[in-house]
Amino acid sequence: MDNACRSETICAIATPIGIGGIGIIKISGPDALILLQKIFRPARATSIPPPSHKLIYGWIVDPKTGNLIDEVLASYMARPRSYTGEDVVEINCHSGYAVLRRILDLVLAHGARLARPGEFTLRAFWHGRLDLSQAEAVLDLIHARSDKALEAAGKQLRKGFGEQVLRWREDVLELEAQLEAFMDFSEDLEAEDASALEAVAHHVERNVLPALRRIVDRYEQARVLREGLSMVLVGKPNVGKSSLLNALVGQERAIVTPIAGTTRDVIEDGFLVGGVWVRVLDTAGIREKPDMIESLGIERTLRSVEEADVVVWIVDQSRPLDADDDRIEEKTRHKRRLVVLNKRDCPMETDAEDLRARYGLRDAIVPLCAHDPDDIERWKRFLETEVLEDIFLGLEPAFAVNARHKECLERAVTALERAVQAARTQGLPELVSEDVRAARAALEEILGLHVDDAVLDRIFARFCIGK
Numbered sequence: 001m002d003n004a005c006r007s008e009t010i011c012a013i014a015t016p017i018g019i020g021g022i023g024i025i026k027i028s029g030p031d032a033l034i035l036l037q038k039i040f041r042p043a044r045a046t047s048i049p050p051p052s053h054k055l056i057y058g059w060i061v062d063p064k065t066g067n068l069i070d071e072v073l074a075s076y077m078a079r080p081r082s083y084t085g086e087d088v089v090e091i092n093c094h095s096g097y098a099v100l101r102r103i104l105d106l107v108l109a110h111g112a113r114l115a116r117p118g119e120f121t122l123r124a125f126w127h128g129r130l131d132l133s134q135a136e137a138v139l140d141l142i143h144a145r146s147d148k149a150l151e152a153a154g155k156q157l158r159k160g161f162g163e164q165v166l167r168w169r170e171d172v173l174e175l176e177a178q179l180e181a182f183m184d185f186s187e188d189l190e191a192e193d194a195s196a197l198e199a200v201a202h203h204v205e206r207n208v209l210p211a212l213r214r215i216v217d218r219y220e221q222a223r224v225l226r227e228g229l230s231m232v233l234v235g236k237p238n239v240g241k242s243s244l245l246n247a248l249v250g251q252e253r254a255i256v257t258p259i260a261g262t263t264r265d266v267i268e269d270g271f272l273v274g275g276v277w278v279r280v281l282d283t284a285g286i287r288e289k290p291d292m293i294e295s296l297g298i299e300r301t302l303r304s305v306e307e308a309d310v311v312v313w314i315v316d317q318s319r320p321l322d323a324d325d326d327r328i329e330e331k332t333r334h335k336r337r338l339v340v341l342n343k344r345d346c347p348m349e350t351d352a353e354d355l356r357a358r359y360g361l362r363d364a365i366v367p368l369c370a371h372d373p374d375d376i377e378r379w380k381r382f383l384e385t386e387v388l389e390d391i392f393l394g395l396e397p398a399f400a401v402n403a404r405h406k407e408c409l410e411r412a413v414t415a416l417e418r419a420v421q422a423a424r425t426q427g428l429p430e431l432v433s434e435d436v437r438a439a440r441a442a443l444e445e446i447l448g449l450h451v452d453d454a455v456l457d458r459i460f461a462r463f464c465i466g467k
């Protein structure tokens with residue numbers, strides 16, 4: 001985005017479009033206040049400019065016709081104490097399709113342009129109100145479906161992670177400075193220079209590197225918080241996969257019939273357990289000799305198995321195990337897997353012992369009836385203790401580290417490991433310096449200190465208009 005773009009005044013409807021209590025039109029940029037003065041008539045005389053950060057009651061008026069459009073509360077937030085760091089105006093109006101549209105059109109007609117997705121937050125980033133990791137946290141916060149995800153995003157937004165990254169960057173800068181000194185005087189190296197260099201290398205190795213690695217290791221956990229835990233239900237046709245999906249999410253999401261091969265596509269829904277969002281995927285049953293459509297479904301099932309965090313293998317305890325079960329067992333063996341013995345209300349043909357004997361299973365095997373709400377509740381608790389606690393194992397909510405941060409952190413770790421090693425072995429100082437600079441650049445990328453526009457565009461395109 002070029003500089004001309006930055007000086008434009010932008011506007012958008014910031015609330016979901018539709019009928020509701022209130023709708024908010026947001027305006028940000030140098031002309032925000034002038035714009036407000038053109039189309040807003042306060043009910044009582046106010047100072048000019050109006051007081052900042054106060055709600056003012058009045059009317060939106062079309063200056064051309066003098067027609068009153070809506071009764072509103074307007075506010076003006078003088079820069080830099082606003083979300084974007086620019087002059088911001090918000091108009092709280094009634095929420096309806098026509099009202100919001102009319103006011104937005106008026107604002108557009110008086111010199112603002114429509115904001116692009118995420119542009120308000122992008123401006124906050126430009127003006128140093130947020131670092132890039134915080135801007136990403138805004139997005140995570142909006143998309144959070146569970147308390148735990150919300151907590152992690154909130155922590156990130158409050159600058160915890162950004163500040164931590166800044167501290168690491170300081171340490172790396174210190175190492176860089178020591179190396180510079182080392183290079184300048186390498187002709188007649190003083191013993192204290194060498195020991196100063198060693199001290200910084202030691203600090204980086206003892207304190208910085210382990211902390212970076214810990215965050216990288218927690219990435220999985222952060223990902224599960226953000227995206228939800230993905231859990232795929234697999235099994236032969238008719239074992240009750242769709243019934244289990246419906247029972248877990250509490251609504252008739254998938255079609256259930258006694259006819260084998262009903263579900264042919266992957267169906268997804270989700271539910272909350274232990275403060276975590278679980279995405280469940282119901283799949284086509286795996287069996288030999290399916291028809292053409294069903295076999296495409298089975299291919300999808302196998303793909304979902306590969307992508308899932310947890311596989312739930314459902315066995316119908318009223319039928320004997322057969323070659324189809326053998327195939328499913330084999331295809332899911334390498335995954336974190338839970339086994340469910342469904343239809344425990346029916347006469348038993350297969351029990352946990354049969355499964356253990358036939359496959360040498362060590363997985364937890366839980367008998368249940370997909371139609372019994374108590375069984376479903378019990379199984380959810382089991383999921384919480386067996387799977388979720390295992391993933392989150394007593395950890396306090398991590399920062400909302402995303403794939404981009406993880407990639408930067410990994411680069412920083414590799415570069416720093418090399419740098420520390422080289423500093424120790426008195427390698428060529430120039431090379432050590434290069435590694436240290438690479439580590440610093442990787443950390444700075446997390447904060448968005450030097451990122452190119454393509455990266456910014458990719459991040460902000462995920463926002464909605466008006467944020």
Ligand SMILES: Nc1nc2c(ncn2[C@@H]2O[C@H](COP(=O)(O)OP(=O)(O)O)[C@@H](O)[C@H]2O)c(=O)[nH]1
Pocket residue numbers: 235236237238239240241242243244255256257258259260261262263285342343344345346368369370371
């Ligand atoms: N008795 C009994 N029937 C079940 C149970 N779970 C599913 N069913 C029935 O088994 C049939 C197949 O279920 P469905 O969920 O479509 O299986 P899918 O093919 O694996 O998705 C349907 O008639 C269900 O009502 C259960 O726990 N007990």
Ligand SMILES: [Mg+2]
Pocket residue numbers: 241242243254255256262263282283
């Ligand atoms: Mg089904």
